[in-house]
Amino acid sequence: xxxxxxxxxxxxxxxxxxxxxxxxxxxxxxxxxxxxxxxxxxxxxxxxxxxxxxxxxxxxxxxxxxxxxxxxxxxxxxxxxxxxxxxxxxxxxxxxxxxxxxxxxxxxxxxxxxxxxxxxxxxxxxxxxxxxxxxxxxxxxxxxxxxxxxxxxxxxxxxxxxxxxxxxxxxxxxxxxxxxxxxxxxxxxxxxxxxxxxxxxxxxxxxxxxxxxxxxxxxxxxxxxxxxxxxxxxxxxxxxxxxxxxxxxxxxxxxxxxxxxxxxxxxxxxxxxxxxxxxxxxx
Amino acid sequence: xxxxxxxxxxxxxxxxxxxxxxxxxxxxxxxxxxxxxxxxxxxxxxxxxxxxxxxxxxxxxxxxxxxxxxxxxxxxxxxxxxxxxxxxxxxxxxxxxxxxxxxxxxxxxxxxxxxxxxxxxxxxxxxxxxxxxxxxxxxxxxxxxxxxxxxxxxxxxxxxxxxxxxxxxxxxxxxxxxxxxxxxxxxxxxxxxxxxxxxxxxxxxxxxxxxxxxxxxxxxxxxxxxxxxxxxxxxxxxxxxxxxxxxxxxxxxxxxxxxxxxxxxxxxxxxxxxxxxxxxxxxxxxxxxxxxxxxxxxxxxxxxxxxxxxxxxxxxxxxxxxxxxxxxxxxxxxxxxxxxxxxxxxxxxxxxxxxxxxxxxxxxxxxxxxxxxxxxxxxxxxxxxxxxxxxxxxxxxxxxxxxxxxxxxxxxxxxxxxxxxxxxxxxxxxxxxxxxxxxxxxxxxxxxxxxxxxxxxxxxxxxxxxxxxxxxxxxxxxxxxx
Numbered sequence: 195x196x197x198x199x200x201x202x203x204x205x206x207x208x209x210x211x212x213x214x215x216x217x218x219x220x221x222x223x224x225x226x227x228x229x230x231x232x233x234x235x236x237x238x239x240x241x242x243x244x245x246x247x248x249x250x251x252x253x254x255x256x257x258x259x260x261x262x263x264x265x266x267x268x269x270x271x272x273x274x275x276x277x278x279x280x281x282x283x284x285x286x287x288x289x290x291x292x293x294x295x296x297x298x299x300x301x302x303x304x305x306x307x308x309x310x311x312x313x314x315x316x317x318x319x320x321x322x323x324x325x326x327x328x329x330x331x332x333x334x335x336x337x338x339x340x341x342x343x344x345x346x347x348x349x350x351x352x353x354x355x356x357x358x359x360x361x362x363x364x365x366x367x368x369x370x371x372x373x374x375x376x377x378x379x380x381x382x383x384x385x386x387x388x389x390x391x392x393x394x395x396x397x398x399x400x401x402x403x404x405x406x407x408x409x410x411x412x413x414x415x416x417x418x419x420x421x422x423x424x425x426x427x428x429x430x431x432x433x434x435x436x437x438x439x440x441x442x443x444x445x446x447x448x449x450x451x452x453x454x455x456x457x458x459x460x461x462x463x464x465x466x467x468x469x470x471x472x473x474x475x476x477x
Numbered sequence: 478x479x480x481x482x483x484x485x486x487x488x489x490x491x492x493x494x495x496x497x498x499x500x501x502x503x504x505x506x507x508x509x510x511x512x513x514x515x516x517x518x519x520x521x522x523x524x525x526x527x528x529x530x531x532x533x534x535x536x537x538x539x540x541x542x543x544x545x546x547x548x549x550x551x552x553x554x555x556x557x558x559x560x561x562x563x564x565x566x567x568x569x570x571x572x573x574x575x576x577x578x579x580x581x582x583x584x585x586x587x588x589x590x591x592x593x594x595x596x597x598x599x600x601x602x603x604x605x606x607x608x609x610x611x612x613x614x615x616x617x618x619x620x621x622x623x624x625x626x627x628x629x630x631x632x633x634x635x636x637x638x639x640x641x642x643x644x645x646x647x648x649x650x651x652x653x654x655x656x657x658x659x660x661x662x663x664x665x666x667x668x669x670x671x672x673x674x675x676x677x678x679x680x681x682x683x684x685x686x687x688x689x690x691x692x693x694x695x696x697x698x699x700x701x702x703x704x705x706x707x708x709x710x711x712x713x714x715x716x717x718x719x720x721x722x723x724x725x726x727x728x729x730x731x732x733x734x735x736x737x738x739x740x741x742x743x744x745x746x747x748x749x750x751x752x753x754x755x756x757x758x759x760x761x762x763x764x765x766x767x768x769x770x771x772x773x774x775x776x777x778x779x780x781x782x783x784x785x786x787x788x789x790x791x792x793x794x795x796x797x798x799x800x801x802x803x804x805x806x807x808x809x810x811x812x813x814x815x816x817x818x819x820x821x822x823x824x825x826x827x828x829x830x831x832x833x834x835x836x837x838x839x840x841x842x843x844x845x846x847x848x849x850x851x852x853x854x855x856x857x858x859x860x861x862x863x864x865x866x867x868x869x870x871x872x873x874x875x876x877x878x879x880x881x882x883x884x885x886x887x888x889x890x891x892x893x894x895x896x897x898x899x900x901x902x903x904x905x906x907x908x909x910x911x912x913x914x915x916x917x918x919x920x921x922x923x924x925x926x927x928x929x930x931x932x933x934x935x936x937x938x939x940x941x942x943x944x945x946x947x948x949x950x951x952x953x954x955x956x957x958x959x
Contacts, residue, residue, distance in 0.1 A: 286504030286547065286958065287540045287557065295859075297817070311778075311812035311822045312853040312864065320766060324706060324737045325696070326619035336508065336536050336561055339595050339617055342624060343658060345532050345563065346512050346950075349898075349919060349935070357518055358939075359915055362904040366847070366872045369786050369804075379652070379659055383586040387574065389521030395574075397581040398520045410908045418873055418908065421802040421830045421846065424788045432795055439799075446800035456798070463795050 232281045261302060278331040290332045301332075315351060319373060342374045368424045381428035391429040412438075432466065440467055450476055504547060507957045508536040516948040527569035534595075536561045554604050560597040562656075566590035594656035596626075608635050618645060620694045621708045621737040626650035626658070627690050639698030646691035649712050654687070688713045696737075705738040713791075731791055735764075763787040776815050782808040805829040805843070818858055825850030828872060847872030860887045862896075874907035894923040915941040930955050 246263075264281060278284075282299075283291040292299045300310040322329050322338075341348050347356060364371050375381060385391040389398030390406065406429075407415055419426050426434075435444070445453075454476040457464055464472045513531045520526055541547035542556040570589035573582040598614030610633040618625045620643070629647015636642070652659040692710030711732045764787070770780030784806040790796045805828070812822040827848040849870035856863045862885040869878045885896035898919040905912045917939035925931045930953075937948040 287506065287538060288555075311814070311820055312855050312866070313810065313812070313822050313824055313851075317810070320768070323619060323621050323623060324739065325704075334536075335559065335596060335617065336534075338619065339561065340534070343595055343617070343626070345565070345591070346514065346530070349937075357516070359902060359904060362875060362877050362906060363870075365875050365906070366849075366870045366877060369788070372788065376659065379586060383584060387520075387584045387587055388518060388526060394521070395580070395582050395584060398522055398524065400521045408908065408911075414908060420800055421804065421873065423796055423799060423801050427790070427796065435795065435799070444799045449798070449800075453798075463793055463798060466795055 233283065234281060265305070287334075289330070289334065292332050299332075316370065344374070364428070365422065365425050368422065372424060377424055377428040382431075385429050392434060393431065436467060503542040504540045505959050506536070506538040506540075507955070508534075508538075509955045510534040510952060511954075512950065512952040514948065514950040529568040530565070531568065532563065532565035534561065534563050552603075552607070555600075555602045557600045557602075558598075559600070561595040562597075563591065563593040563595055591658070592656055593658045595658070609633070610635075615650065616645070616647075618692075620692075620710075621706050622692070622710050622733050622735045625690060625692075625710065625712075628654075629690075639696075639700075639704070641696045642693070643696075644691075644693040646689070649688045649690040651688070702741040703739070705736070707734070707736045709734050731789070733789070763789045774813070777811065777813040779811045780809075782806075782810075784808060802830045802832060805831070819854075819856050821852070821854035823850075823852050847875075860891065861885065876903075876905045878903045892925050894921075894925070896921045896923075913941060915939060929957050 278290050279288060283294075285291060290299065326338075340346075341351065352360070371377075382391060386394045387398065388394070389400065453464075454473075457472055457476055461472055468475060511531075511533050513529075515527075515529050517525045517527050537560045538558065540555070540557040542558065543554060545551060546553065546555050566589050568589075570587060571582070572589075573579045574584045574587055575589060577583050577585075594615055596615050596617050598612050598616050600610070600612040602610045604611065611630070613630040615626070615628050616631060618627065618631070627645065627647035627649055629645060631643065631645040633641060633643045648654075650659070651657050690710070690712040692708065694706055694708035696704065696706035698704035713731065765785040766782060768780055768782035770778060773779050785803055786806070787801050787803045788796070806826045807829075808824070808826040810822065810824045812820065814820040825848070828846055829843050830846045832844045847870070849868070849872075851866065851868035853866040854864065862883070864883045866881045867879070870876070879900060879902040881898065881900045883896060883898045885894060887894050898921070899917070901914070901916045903914045917937065919935055919937045921933060921935045923931060923933045932954070933950075933952040935948075935950040935952075937950075939946055
């Protein structure tokens with residue numbers, strides 16, 4: 195063991211000891227609001243007409259009220275993040291208590307569309323990205339970071355022998371991969387380690403020349419690369435591209451007519467192939 | 478006393494000191510997860526590479542630190558502190574793999590041990606009559622552009638009509654920084670490969686220089702049925718990038734803009750539209766989404782989405798300048814929840830690609846290259862759960878077809894949750910002449926000791942693949958409030 199490994203192992207031991215001891219000495223939380231499922235003050239609402247909450251019901255049946263009715267008024271509060279805690283029970287950190295006995299609360303679909311259905315893990319990005327403070331009404335930041343910066347494989351996202359099967363899925367749908375992984379860090383270092391990447395250490399490469407791309411023609415490989423360049427970046431560095439593309443134009447249609455802003459912003463990317471007169475090449 | 482025992486004893490004393498102290502006025506939470514996993518993978522030349530991963534995640538939070546702020550009807554500033562630390566590594570990594578002098582073994586960027594501060598910040602909310610929030614420290618930011626991790630400060634101002642202006646600035650969190658990591662930065666690319674560098678410099682994933690990052694987001698939600706946002710973010714500095722030499726290491730930088738709007742129409746239909754787009758370097762739309770949804774039935778939700786995607790790399794990467802073919806997906810989803818116990822969903826998509834030939838005068842076409850679909854259902858109550866899922870995808874001759882089934886049940890006064898997950902996948906890629914069927918199962922036993930502690934043991938076994946046949950994962954989690 196190196197000194198660094200010893201220190202890390204020591205820190206791990208310290209944390210384990212901390213956990214075991216705190217199990218014995220730590221005190222549980224004893225905060226409950228009388229078993230109520232929501233916080234509601236009838237007197238605070240008596241300034242409103244009765245019909246606004248009890249339409250067509252003179253018995254005052256609260257079940258006639260939908261959350262949407264509540265939200266119609268409380269949404270007008272200047273801080274949206276406070277909207278949930280106005281009625282719902284919350285933890286000390288302000289998050290809603292979503293597990294009430296055997297019942298689990300989920301937001302209704304009309305509220306930003308977070309359906310939380312069985313395909314939710316795969317399509318929550320737009321809702322979560324557009325207003326993460328809304329998600330924070332129920333979720334802790336660590337729930338996001340444990341996957342998005344995670345180091346242990348979440349099996350509900352990556353099931354069934356993912357190490358061997360991920361290539362196929364990531365090839366088909368790698369935009370999803372980029373939500374959590376960087377190809378040039380996460381993918382490439384492992385692909386180098388396992389000898390898959392072209393610049394892997396010699397002790398891990400195949401004795402024969404790489405057969406990864408099989409008998410596919412350069413045209414086929416090029417076509418797939420253009421529709422899915424992220425997949426290429428998980429194994430290849432830029433030098434793989436510039437080997438051929440120093441003589442074959444890789445730029446998209448009409449590139450020379452709109453490359454001036456790019457040159458102005460960062461000439462360095464252009465200069466990797468075009469050693470001089472970069473500006474003159476742009477119309 | 479052995480070295481490790483000192484640390485162990487220090488941990489015990491620290492825990493006793495914290496938990497045996499008199500009750501503080503503020504609320505505290507400690508969440509610790511210790512996880513370990515072991516398996517092997519086969520390298521291209523057939524040798525086995527061991528993975529023995531152990532990871533400790535420690536989250537500490539303190540809320541309502543200001544006196545009286547824990548009251549339910551409290552109106553005023555709220556001070557909180559949150560820290561998430563991670564320590565651990567892979568004991569399967571050998572020293573030679575990290576030795577730049579060992580050309581035959583060296584793997585740049587490979588780390589055997591990591592010590593990371595995922596986030597650590599102080600948060601002050603509800604200032605200036607509930608119009609201002611401040612925070613400072615290491616933060617993970619999530620806005621309409623996406624994730625970013627930075628060391629700096631964040632200011633949020635709340636205005637009328639649900640208006641919110643949020644600005645942040647700081648230094649981007651990178652792997653090369655103390656307690657850093659780099660999963661959340663925009664992807665860059667190596668400038669050169671191994672063959673063009675001396676071993677000692679073949680360490681291209683490390684970018685030691687600090688990179689400033691800043692951005693802002695303006696969002697509005699004047700009513701429950703309308704909201705919108707526009708965000709801008711820049712990492713690095715274009716001018717500085719130009720000054721650097723063209724060799725060796727990456728220089729990461731990017732500049733992005735994204736807009737977002739959502740409209741919910743009521744009462745005719747719960748129609749739901751949203752649109753987003755990211756502009757790269759002020760010239761190219763790299764991502765756009767347009768979605769419309771409707772509550773066709775009482776418990777059903779249907780949506781149609783149009784999605785455009787072109788990958789974006791760091792400003793320094795030549796991949797941004799290549800003739801990438803934008804992907805365009807048309808996605809149809811339907812989700813139904815007839816009761817709180819039962820739900821099912823269907824989803825499908827077709828994918829087109831902009832088949833623009835390379836060169837200035839070429840024609841552009843849009844071709845259908847693939848699609849996919851799936852269905853799933855779930856029945857679950859507190860004590861038991863059953864779910865199934867079928868999925869098929871095809872793109873450019875690559876096919877993936879799979880079935881998954883999961884069963885779970887509680888035992889021993891709900892302390893023990895046992896579940897079994899089985900799966901069968903068929904995969905084929907015509908381009909590489911590969912075809913395989915892989916089946917497997919995962920058995921999980923989750924034991925909840927009490928409100929504070931649980932442990933999980935998982936065993937995975939697979940058939941049809943070379944390696945790994947067995948994966949064992951163990952986890953111990955502690956969640957303490959006081």
